[in-house]
Amino acid sequence: MAVKTEARVDVAGIRPFTVEIPDADLQALRSRIAATRWPERETVGDQSQGVPLETIQALARYWEKEYDWRKVEARLNSLPNFITEIDGLDIHFIHVRSKHDDALPLIVTHGWPGSVIEQLKIVGPLTDPTAHGGDASDAFHLVIPSIPGFGFSGKPTASGWGPDRVARAWAELMDRLGYQRYVAQGGDWGALITDLLALQTPPGLIGIHTNMPGAIPPEIDALTQSDITGVNNALGSLPANLSAEERRTCEQLDFFWKHSAYALMMGTRPETLTGLADSPVALASYLLDHDAASLDLLCRSFAGQPVGLSRDDVLDNITLFWLTNTGVSAARIYWENKFSFFSAKGVTVPAAVSVFPDELYETPRSWAEQAYPNLIHYNKLDKGGHFAAWEQPRLLTQELRTAFRSLR
Structure with missing residues (x-):
């Protein structure tokens, strides 16, 4: 993989960044896909044994013969990308300032098996609301960082980069960008990082939004x-x-x-997953099998029945993992984590909760109110799942506009 970081550095140590993947890397990817050795078909007629052979073979055929990485590369490079060193590690982030001067700064964090690609569909609606059915008063300045070990951020070479340290890095990033008053949002790991950021109470944070609330007693x-x-x-x-x-x-x-073997493996033996660095099909299969509802969604995408995500959506994210060789480095955050994913943590800052029906669990209002005593917004949506920004960008955009309106 090759990327370009321009030499110019501003006073805050922030360097412009461009994605430039060599053609040779893309050809090598296609060659590895073509050389895949396949197992026999599963012995059941459903997805209870994992990713069906039919699905992963359809993905591989499309990935090798038709998929075009250059489209998403151009899309990434159409946005302002940057690198800055925080706590000894390079942090990549997208930073799009709204044309509306009174826009509210918002930092949005992705999860696993995700990346900043999850958030690309919400950039325009959040930063330029007047072009996407909103009012100027709905505008956000948007910061979308890559978690360490993911995407274009640096890979920690020593232990200690758990979600609490990531949260501290995010506070430093927002301070470095000059934002003295901002809000934060996240799902999956982004939800935990956002909760922990709120617990750390950095001076500029005035509220949070989560679509995977830590609200379980x-x-x-x-x-x-x-x-x-x-x-x-x-x-x-x-x-x-x-x-x-x-x-x-x-x-x-x-x-x-009872169906979280992937998380247990990464939480206990991430380095054993070396095959994710060697085989693109092994990586793809592993990343597809996050949870039952998401797997069903992705299977339908490759069966010609896309609902929420297209084949390109799925492969944009998987290809980013492959090209950056982050299958194992991203897994290590599970090993580093010392916090419960789902339990209430004592967040007291203003908090908003959006509940999507196909999330890992639907949080009752009663538990949301206990977990977030300063609950400023709670809403149950009628569709959408774990990857809300990616699957249902319009709905999540509406939720964020509504959730933070009282904090402007």
């Missing part, structure tokens, strides 16, 4: 996590006073933890 969070194999009967040990909605959320959590 700690005792229920611990109970469902402890029953990955099913021997502890977590659902049979739930508190008796739960509402039907809260019990349903517990069932969703229980299902997730």
Whole structure:
């Protein structure tokens, strides 16, 4: 992989950045795809054994023969990209300032298996609302960083880069950009990083938005996590006073933890995943299998029934992982993490919650109000899943405009 970082450095140590992938790297990718050795077909007629052979072979055919990386490369380079060193590590970020001077600064964080590509569809609507059905008063100055070990950010060479350290780096980044008053948003790892940023209470942070809220009561969070194999009967040990909605959320959590082998592998043995650096098809298959609802969505994309994400959407992100060789380095954040993904953490800053129906779990308002005592917005959407900015950019844009309106 080759990238271009211009030599010019401003007083804050921020360097312009351009993506330039050599043709030889793209040809090598196609050659590796063509050389894939395939296993036999799964022994079931559904997705219960993982990514179906039919799906990954359809992906590989399209990736090798038709997919064009240059389109998304041009799209990335059409936006202002930068690199800056924070705490000894290069941090890549997209920074788009709105033409509206009173726009509200917003830092948005992606998750796994994602990248800044997740957020490309919301850049225009958030920074230029008058061109996308909104008012000038809805405008944001947008900062979209790559988590260390992901995309074009540096790869830590020593341990210690957990989500809390990333959150501290984000506060430094916003300060370095001159933003003395800003809000933050995230899903997946971005949600945890955003919660931790709020707990650190940097002077400029005035509110957060999350589409994967850390709102599960700690005792229920611990109970469902402890029953990955099913021997502890977590659902049979739930508190008796739960509402039907809260019990349903517990069932969703229980299902997730019993189908989260990918997270357990990265959280305990990330370096064993060396195959992700050697085989593009192995990488693609691993990245597709995040959760049951997302896998179903992606399978439909490669079966000619796209809903929310196209084949190119999916491969833009996977190809970025391949070209930057970040399959293993991105996995290490799971190993570094010492925090619960889903439990309430004591966030007191103004917080907004959007609940998408195909998320890992649907957070009840009752738990959101307990977890975020300064809850300024709560809304349950009628469609969308785990990758909200990527799948449902219009809905997420509307949620962010509404959520932060009271903080402007």
